[in-house]
Amino acid sequence: MLQRFSSEELGKYCIRRSGETRLGQQLLLPDPQLPYTELLAAHKAAGGQFVLLGIAECIGPLANMGNAGAELAWQAFLQRFLNLQHNDSLCTDSVLLLGQIDCADLQQQAATLDNQNAQDLAKLRQLCAKLDLRVKQQLEPIFAAGLYPVVIGGGHNNAYPLLQALAEVSGQPVNCANLDPHADFRPLEGRHSGNGFSYANAGGYLGHYTVLGLDPQKNSAASLAMLQQAGGDFVSYQQFAVRQQLSYQQALDKVIEQCCYGKADIAIELDTDSIQAMPASAINYSGLSVEQAAQFVFQLARLPRARYLHLAEAAPACHPAGLAAGINQCGQVLSALVLAFTAGKAQQPPEI
Numbered sequence: 001m002l003q004r005f006s007s008e009e010l011g012k013y014c015i016r017r018s019g020e021t022r023l024g025q026q027l028l029l030p031d032p033q034l035p036y037t038e039l040l041a042a043h044k045a046a047g048g049q050f051v052l053l054g055i056a057e058c059i060g061p062l063a064n065m066g067n068a069g070a071e072l073a074w075q076a077f078l079q080r081f082l083n084l085q086h087n088d089s090l091c092t093d094s095v096l097l098l099g100q101i102d103c104a105d106l107q108q109q110a111a112t113l114d115n116q117n118a119q120d121l122a123k124l125r126q127l128c129a130k131l132d133l134r135v136k137q138q139l140e141p142i143f144a145a146g147l148y149p150v151v152i153g154g155g156h157n158n159a160y161p162l163l164q165a166l167a168e169v170s171g172q173p174v175n176c177a178n179l180d181p182h183a184d185f186r187p188l189e190g191r192h193s194g195n196g197f198s199y200a201n202a203g204g205y206l207g208h209y210t211v212l213g214l215d216p217q218k219n220s221a222a223s224l225a226m227l228q229q230a231g232g233d234f235v236s237y238q239q240f241a242v243r244q245q246l247s248y249q250q251a252l253d254k255v256i257e258q259c260c261y262g263k264a265d266i267a268i269e270l271d272t273d274s275i276q277a278m279p280a281s282a283i284n285y286s287g288l289s290v291e292q293a294a295q296f297v298f299q300l301a302r303l304p305r306a307r308y309l310h311l312a313e314a315a316p317a318c319h320p321a322g323l324a325a326g327i328n329q330c331g332q333v334l335s336a337l338v339l340a341f342t343a344g345k346a347q348q349p350p351e352i
């Protein structure tokens, strides 16, 4: 249930120019023959650290009564990232361009359904639950190999199978920092992009959960009550951006302190609708800057127990100026956030 990235596919993305080497020409590609666990073990043994993985779907946002578009974020990322310049600033030998979760069949079924129709909505939620299983199955061996997955969605529904996979491999609930105006703690009403964390909590996979940049007016009273009941915390967007009760760095410090509780592994979750005017189902004109989002990723990545980065909800088709503009913006922003993660890990102090 994984489509491994191939050199033929790479050829479609990489623009060659004499005298220059692009990232795509240097990243490691998966051996098509090796069994999955052996492939990951070989990458780790050769000094590999990162695994890039896409989930080309918008089933979760549709099942949450939102808009389509997130199925093209992985493509947008590849288009930009693979054409960045290669030089000493990124050790490409540590990055495996693994491929994407095989979910085209589910995505095709979802595209025929109308989320305004109750029966179709129920079917979308069932499709999302099927996707959960596929994501979890592919993620567990990556965590077990001691590699850092960088997952580019897709909707924020995929936080649930990611947390589940990591918790099952590490044998304990996972602490999580989420940069997001929404807590995604909606009721357990069938799987979708708005309840990844409430499902993870109900399953016992979520340890301490902190949301940075939450907007209280974008979360239902029921979701906020469930978040509180689960012991979750948040620093609201209004606290640092509007009322200036604390600086952004102080807010980040608070989140870092909270997700370092105990000995749990740490998940870095980022909903790109936290970023101002980022094309997304819930496009947001009062969000953070790209720099602030990159600081969140970079500072959390430096934590030795931070095990993965998940970038969710980027939806090129939701750009008001059209798909080409959306591909361009999503590609650039997702690339910057991935590089913030690798840069943070390069500065990580040894694990104690």
Ligand SMILES: N=CN[C@@H](CCC(=O)O)C(=O)O
Pocket: 061, 064, 065, 066, 067, 156, 157, 182, 184, 186, 193, 194, 195, 218, 271, 281, 282, 313
């Ligand atoms: N992950 C995003 N969740 C938000 C946005 C919903 C939407 O797609 O519009 C939520 O549930 O409110």
